[in-house]
Amino acid sequence: MKKILLVALLVGGHLMAQNNASPCKILSKINALIQQEHVHPKPVDDSLSVFIFDNLINDLDSGRNLFYKSEYDSLSKNYRLQIDNLVQKEDCQFIATFEDIYQKALLRNKLLLEKLNKDSLNFNTADTIRMYKKAFPVYMTEKEFEKIWRKKIRFDVLNEVAASSKNLDSIRINLKSLTNYYKEIAIQNELCKISAQLKKKSTISEKVYGFFCTYFDPHTNYFSVNSKSNFVSSLSKEKLSLGFLVSLNEKNQIIIDDIDPNGPAFKNGKLKKGDQIISIANEQETLKVTCASLEEIGDLIVSDANKIITLTIKRKGEKNFSVTLEKEVLKDEQNSVYSYLVEDKNKIGYIKIPSFYSNFESNDKSGCAEDVGTEIVKLQNDDIDGLVIDLMDNGGGSMEEAIKLAGLFVHHGPISIVVDKSQKQQIIQDPYRGYLYKGPVIILVNGNTASASEFFATILQDYNRAMVIGSSTLGKATMQTILPTDSNEENFVKVTINKFYRITGKSHQSIGVLPDVQVPVLYESIIQKERDYPTAFKNDVLPTSIPFTPYVKNKLIHHLTKNSQKRVTASSYFNNVVSMNKRIDELIKNPKTIIPMQIETVFEEQKLVTTLWESINSFKDESISLNVKNSSFNESLLKVYPSERAFKETQILALKNNHYLNEAIQIINDYFVLK
Template sequence: MKFRPALVLLLAFTATCAFAQSAADLGAGKARKAATWPLAPTVGEAQAAQLSARFLTRFHYDAQPLDDAMSARIYKAYFKLLDSEKVFFTQADMAKFAPLKTKLDDAIWNQDLSAPFAVFNLYLQRAVERMTYARELLKKGFDFSADESYTFDREHADWPKDQAELDDLWRKRTKNDWLRLKLAGKDDADIRKTLDKRYAGYIERVRQLDGQDAFQTFMTAYAETTDPHTDYLGPRAAENFDISMKLSLEGIGAVLQARDDYTQIRELVPGGPALKSGRIKVGDRIVAVGQGDKGAMVDVIGWRLDDVVNLIRGKKDTTVRLEVLPADTGLDGKHEMVSLVRQKVSIEEQAAKKKVIEIKDGDVSRKIGVIELPAFYSDFGARSAGDKNYKSATRDVTKLLGELKQDGVQGVVVDLRNNGGGSLAEANSLTGLFIDKGPVVQVRDSRGEVEVQGDDQPGMAWSGPLAVLVNRGTASASEIFSAAIQDYHRGLVIGEPTFGKGTVQNLVDLDRYAQGDSEKPELGELKMTIQEFFRINGGSTQLKGVTPDIEFPKNGDDKDFGESTYENALKWTQIAPADYQVVANLNAYLPQLQKLHAERTAKSPAWKLMLDELAQYRAMRAKTATSLNFAAREVERKQLEAVQADFRTRHRAIDGSDASLADDAGSLDDGLNANERSLKSELKQEKDAKKAKDVQLNETAHILFDALGMIKTDPKLASEVLPYGGKDSGSLAAAPAAPATPKPTH
């Protein structure tokens, strides 16, 4: 699970917190919560930086000294976070910054962060200057008959050599924004209004960046320089991380997003106070927040989303009052006052879910159960406090498996696509649901000592045929689970090669080690790599990930997504295997399953459509530049529209939806940023996407269908491929040892 500073999102022009107007455009009484510039570090932040350095240089799994060499790496990472596209600073700026390459270590050790804050303050100044310049360009318009191009992928570019080159870069950047809207059918007046509003909003977002953002960005640069998965979490980020692990919070039960100048209700959580009240609806805009029954109402129009969220969250059983502009009224509509009592709210959207897929082939029909697990979550605090109903991925999956049995399923797919990991203990206990007992993972610490962790509870929650569906986004704890299932031959791993994160992180609460008596969290937390985990067969998932038994086509993201894309990733290693025995021999029918899979997908219109969409997606991702000539771009657009029309026609014929994977590549570009579209259209798009046929999941279920057919017709084969020779899970304690078969070395 990776935290990125808010600044990175802002620079990408796709931040959730988007504000539409400049301060000068606001009417009376619409106050913005803006930071005071120049930003300066606090004593607590300086202390947090030094404390982090003490931990990282002594207790990190691959501890490295904080010296001039590390300073140079922090310097590189810091500027990559600030100006990854090299569109704000010039070579002259970088020449002035160059002496800092060997001084950032001293800044941390001496608790003097003035230098990194000075860099951040200049970034803020440059960002406002650039967007102000872009707004001026809009007044003149552009000539789209010239034959010139704009390189939008500047990862390997140099910083502009001078102001003239920087101005030309922004001229092309702004011209491209205008051209995108023009190609989408907007007239010049509408384009000018849309872009001026966009750039003014960007200026306001920059002006609302505060000292916490500056410190968070600098500390992220330091933490990630040690290894890709070590992070510094400021107080705001630490709270959100805690929520993501326990899947609950104390609040009103509403998903919020910033749109134009307002905080808008995007979704209501089932069972939450907002939904139960019957007075809050999707699309409503929050204009003010008050605490308790009589607290003053605070105007939040134009505020950062996280600041508004901070006002609305609070302790259970306390009251919060919202002044709301209903979704179905205009900006001058009548406001409503809604009083809500905060409660503990479960975030069920990120919890494990189940469904049943019925696969038919001729006269044969079989039910395949699917468990979708977005993360390995666990409410550690509730568990430690003795709460019998604490939230846990293993507990939820156990319950779902029982329900799937009642549904009469014959095979189970555990869908771990885009599951970025979470609790190592949950990965261990979840594996125990599918094996009798035995080791699950080996963990090595910085001293080289290896601990074997496993399941010591006899019996299985599911003893039938099993498949694990993975992709490039399957990482960390998900890879532990997938690797153990594969090493035991307990189930088939199907999909794309996984992420390749083979390290374990631990949270260090810096406030516990600080000098001071403040009860309020001030210094944040350090998420530090302390161990490396290994498969029970001795190999690491680090870098290599888990290679599926049956591979699906890659989407092309592996070039810029995955452990292998990090310059400072730990190398792959291996240790001695753990003492374990495979529980089956899936090699007995794997070749035949692969053959049936290949034959079926070769004839499948849905599979062919998926391959064509992936090819289109890869082609779009491979582009690094685009023409700024209207006629040339219009030809391109018509070609792309024809491709998309074909995709939509094929989708409707297959599943009745208009969803297309290639839409994500921008081939049907409307020129708008996400926050500039209506919430209604955005929610409709998401709904349509959910209706689209999940080709990979269906094919995985069909592979299990094939496996079940072979098992039912060949008792000898069944004894080989079913766990423990097909013995019932209730009598596994007395089951004979599994036949000795070679341990796979995926």
């Protein structure tokens, strides 16, 4: 130990100088790349400094219980308007200063929490706590430090106690023992989080790189080698996987939700659906679930760099046990196109496109468009009369795949206008002559439908080639590419290089694709949209449009829309969605700003949340029993691959009660009557 310390002291100054220079060199290269490639680069000035500084503070101290006001004021005075100048001078000492103050504050909190763990807390004190919806000023002084943390722990404990039972009288009777029990858990969880942060290598420099990029627009981002690999992998239908899916339960515990019968978790044989994951380890570190953020946990599980993972599992009635799994390349069923047949008055094909995936790093050019084409051929073998394409929750992906997919439905002609940094307009043409499918098409969208999926939906909507139903989409009409900052290829930027417009000259940027039929969607008002990001591009319109010929007359679209809207307005299901959204809005968008810290009040607040959650869960179960089944071709495939039948049956069960699919079918039925 003494020898290591001596070496550190001897070389410390040299290492610090290298570390100070390195972030600035990376920032300089990031800026050079953005200025050269970005569709609308901004100058590096005081507004960038403010953006980076404010976002960094909010990220490090979102609860305002870490930094003293004096520390914030000092940082603000020295850096809030100076980061741009320091970066240009290649002086990034401010990053080390942030790291020092951050580490100091974490250690300070750790010592206080250890003290509070030994102290008794009075849960009968008449007091209140203030809630904030957005970031609020740093206000904590040295004198208020302990008071603020005592209040936070007391409130966290009361929340846990209130959630422990539905019987308030029982809670009152056992209040002392319950508060003692949950106080120790609450403090240990906070200490665990702090210890994890103290052990971690500094990430402040990477946060600065990230905020530097998102200053230019929300979709320009910094990637390390590992994060770039993870991002590209997420847009593929095959990836390294442990072979299971997880979900969060009402207690924010990570639960194994489903196990792939072809994956390593199933082959291992020790894991069961419903198991709780309490810690995750790779070959270098172990993360306790209660100590880490969901982002950190997700990175550890998903990262291609972590091929061997050890899970510690908690199962009711058994001792905790560990399972070590080695990832295998698996087909990602959740990120692969699939199709079903629905028999109503007409035969309707249904195709779900989870994302516009592509094999970016392979010579194999097959991707989403080819897979959709395959499913269309399968459905046409069953003589379908119409087609429903589900783009709900499709966050986009490859623009090349979206262009190819549009070509399967448009005979020929222009499909989009792309504008680059020089404002040069390029007209994108349908890549194929003719089309694979020419029957009626309905596209389902919601607030999470974004980017490439919006691009595809606008093309078919402008040509009257499809009707779009659902809620307004995200509103992203930009294209990105991933570029290395230099030849070393250790740092990358996903940079926005183009804006795209509809062939009418209009854009859905910031406003989203407006459906032909607005259908209420659960949670739609709280989904974050493009317009909610402070650096998002504003909506604009090109002064020119391109001649094209719609496939169906607007009069027919008008009648179909009118009939559909009548059904939606009269639907008890969709009226219940509207009612449920109002309750969600009231709870989330308009929370009580001041809450008395008494068990009765906290219990009532918990009851509101629990009741709403139970209502949502029971509400989703409303049955309409659509006649959904496998296409003849896919049914024959299941005889060859019987292990996939259970997964298919789960999908069919969900679709049987899909009210959006039901309304799409009614529109297609109307189409044949009106036509």
